[in-house]
Amino acid sequence: MSEPAAIGFIGLGVMGESICRNMLLKSGRRFRVFDLAEGPLARMRADGAEVAASVADIAATCDLIFLSLPGGPQVEAVVAGPGGLLEHGRAGQVVVDTSTAPVGLTRDLAARLAEKGVEMADAPVARTRQAAIDGTLSIMVGAEPDLFARLEPWLRHVASDVTRCGGIGCGQVVKILNNMVLFETVVALSEALALGEGAGVDRELLFDTLSKGSADSFALRNHGMKAMIPDNFPTGAFPTAYALKDVSYALDLAREMGIAAPGAALAETRMQVARDAGFAEEYFPVLARVADRA
Structure with a gap:
């Protein structure tokens, strides 16, 4: 150029x-x-x-x-x-x-x-x-x-x-699907955290041990260990409102393709619960705080 x-x-x-x-x-x-x-x-x-x-x-x-x-x-x-x-x-x-x-x-x-x-x-x-x-x-x-x-x-x-x-557009397709997989993984981590602590397992030990097995992932090491474990969800990072926007694009793409995406739909629902609880501007793994809410 x-x-x-x-x-x-x-x-x-x-x-x-x-x-x-x-x-x-x-x-x-x-x-x-x-x-x-x-x-x-x-x-x-x-x-x-x-x-x-x-x-x-x-x-x-x-x-x-x-x-x-x-x-x-x-x-x-x-x-x-x-x-x-x-x-x-x-x-x-x-x-x-x-x-x-x-x-x-x-x-x-x-x-x-x-x-x-x-x-x-x-x-x-x-x-x-x-x-x-x-x-x-x-x-x-x-x-x-x-x-x-x-x-x-x-x-x-x-x-x-x-x-x-x-x-043109294929970059967006891959990015949207990247985020869809990330959001679904963070939802799974929030469920694991709530269930593990509820059953008496230390949260740090839980995620550290998961990182040594087949549940290891980028989301676990970053969103899980750096945000969910210390319960630290700052504003100015990638907020719940932005994550909701991105997962809506994934669901729009799924509808256009005629393909069901129930995992993405669940991630959207969990982030809507977090937003409605007042966490629209916090870093989106804050959905862990509302893992026990319907």
Whole structure:
């Protein structure tokens, strides 16, 4: 990919700020950033980024534009809404969406951008907030091979694993299923924790012993041991509200495919219970606190 005059980055939230910072510092390129919150804009300005006035400003000055947004509605607004990338985009630009968004929406927006000569790739990210800070994310990419080859060096600034999953939308498919499996595993861990403690087994001993057997998993070692065992579910990490959004995308995909997904439906139900108990903003493994509630 020829070097653009400036790199645009829209969305500096839980993951986006760290992704943008790693790209800026490792590439040495000029970055222009936009977000609705002043805090991350001020921090990125201190790191050397320029603050753009609007999405339209990014579209007017950047050839390569990254998005990191909470979900489908925000992606649709930035791309297709008033003052968005569809309105102000131009031929030759590339839009890379690192958000998690519905597959159908991603493919629709890509088709609409293509009519203006703008290429789009979906590149949702996986792993933890700390992985975003450390630059060790896993990124699942939906793009044609030539576009993937041009984008991969940029994605390597923030990820230790970058996988082309197929054409546009396929990155979203794999990311949504990744999260679906994670959520279902965390539900299983919450059940094991409630049952084990109820039967008189120490919670730390339980999970430590599970980690030595066939129940071992990334979820057990990270979400289980680091959050559920110490009962530590901070805000500012991946909250229950975001997890509910992502599991809804999995269930939407299942309905489109005509395939039952009862495990995902159970995960949605357990997270709804946690949300209704007042834990919408806490780190989503907080559902362990309500494992005994209907």
